[in-house]
Amino acid sequence: xxxxxxxxxxxxxxxxxxxxxxxxVIVVNSDSMSVRSTLDNSATVQYIGMxxxxxxxxxxxxxDINPQDDLAILRVRTKKSEIxxxxxxxxxxxxxxxxxxxxxx
Amino acid sequence: xxxxxxxxxxxxxxxxxxxxxxxxVIVVNSDSMSVRSTLDNSATVQYIGMxxxxxxxxxxxxxDINPQDDLAILRVRTKKSEIxxxxxxxxxxxxxxxxxxxxxx
Numbered sequence: 001x002x003x004x005x006x007x008x009x010x011x012x013x014x015x016x017x018x019x020x021x022x023x024x025v026i027v028v029n030s031d032s033m034s035v036r037s038t039l040d041n042s043a044t045v046q047y048i049g050m051x052x053x054x055x056x057x058x059x060x061x062x063x064d065i066n067p068q069d070d071l072a073i074l075r076v077r078t079k080k081s082e083i084x085x086x087x088x089x090x091x092x093x094x095x096x097x098x099x100x101x102x103x104x105x
Numbered sequence: 106x107x108x109x110x111x112x113x114x115x116x117x118x119x120x121x122x123x124x125x126x127x128x129x130v131i132v133v134n135s136d137s138m139s140v141r142s143t144l145d146n147s148a149t150v151q152y153i154g155m156x157x158x159x160x161x162x163x164x165x166x167x168x169d170i171n172p173q174d175d176l177a178i179l180r181v182r183t184k185k186s187e188i189x190x191x192x193x194x195x196x197x198x199x200x201x202x203x204x205x206x207x208x209x210x
Contacts, residue, residue, distance in 0.1 A: 043170075050166040057162055061155040062183050065148075075180040078167050 005029055008090050009036035012098055021102045023081065027088075028097040035096065051085045051099050110134060113195050114141035117203055126207045128186065132193075133202040140201065156190045156204050 009027035013036050017025045024039040024047070032052050037044040051074075059071040074085040081103045088096045114132035118141050122130045129144040129152070137157050142149040156179075164176040179190040186208045193201045 046170050050170065053166065054159070054163060058159060058181050061158065062181065065151050065155065066183075066185065069183045069185045071181065071183055073180075073182040075178075075182070076163050076167065076176065077178040077180070078171075078174045078176055080171065080174045 004092075005035050005094070008094060008096065012036075012088055012096065013038065016098065016100055019100075019102070021104055022100055023103050024099075024101040026099040028099065030095055039101075047083070047099050047101065050083070051097060055085060055097070109197075110140050110199070113199060113201065117141075117193055117201065118143065121203065121205050124205075124207070126209055127205055128208045129204075129206040131204040133204065135200055144206075152188070152204050152206065155188070156202060160190060160202070 012027050013025050016022060017038055024037070024043065026037040026039060026044055026047055027035045028048055028051070029035050032048060034044050034048060039047070054074055054076070055071065058074055062069050062071050072087070076083040076085070081101055084098075084100045084102065086098050088098045090096070117132050118130050121127060122143055129142070129148065131142040131144060131149055131152055132140045133153055133156070134140050137153060139149050139153060144152070159179055159181070160176065163179055167174055167176050177192070181188040181190070186206055189205045189207065191203050193203045195201070
């Protein structure tokens with residue numbers, strides 16, 4: 001993991017984690033590895049797995065319907081919280097995935 | 106398809122289809138059959154298939170993380186539009202799934 005990765009992830013984390021109700025933020029690099037996470041390891045691994053499965057499936061379904069379109073953001077609202085899975089491209093063109101878990105109970 | 110199904114679906118459709126940017130609304134019964142749709146048949150079948158696949162996958166992933174939780178609403182934002190997949194329970198306890206496609210270009 002490069003120091004640039006870690007510093008980018010730190011900026012992303014700082015920006016999101018203090019939003020109201022945010023219970024966790026994970027910054028994932030293009031190898032599906034957690035660069036930074038505010039959750040414990042097992043929860044981090046679970047959410048990364050979920051995000052990867054849903055992103056891959058959604059992207060292919062979106063492209064089935066319109067090959068010129070592409071997936072941007074996935075929001076999974078459950079009874080207890082909302083999981084937001086969004087791509088993040090930095091100024092120096094590095095691509096991350098941000099997973100934010102927001103409770104609203 | 107019962108007349109009650111069709112009249113429920115009509116109420117749901119009327120409520121949603123006139124929102125700004127809404128390009129299509131599909132009301133699906135618990136057998137994954139379209140009760141009403143404002144889209145043509147092939148698009149209707151495609152979106153129902155997508156919704157069914159994503160809903161099934163998301164529900165199981167959500168329950169993996171927390172067995173007491175359940176999926177509520179899925180929002181798939183793409184470059185061109187947003188696909189909202191939400192359950193709808195009527196006063197007489199019939200359950201439908203509503204798929205709304207909203208463009209924002």
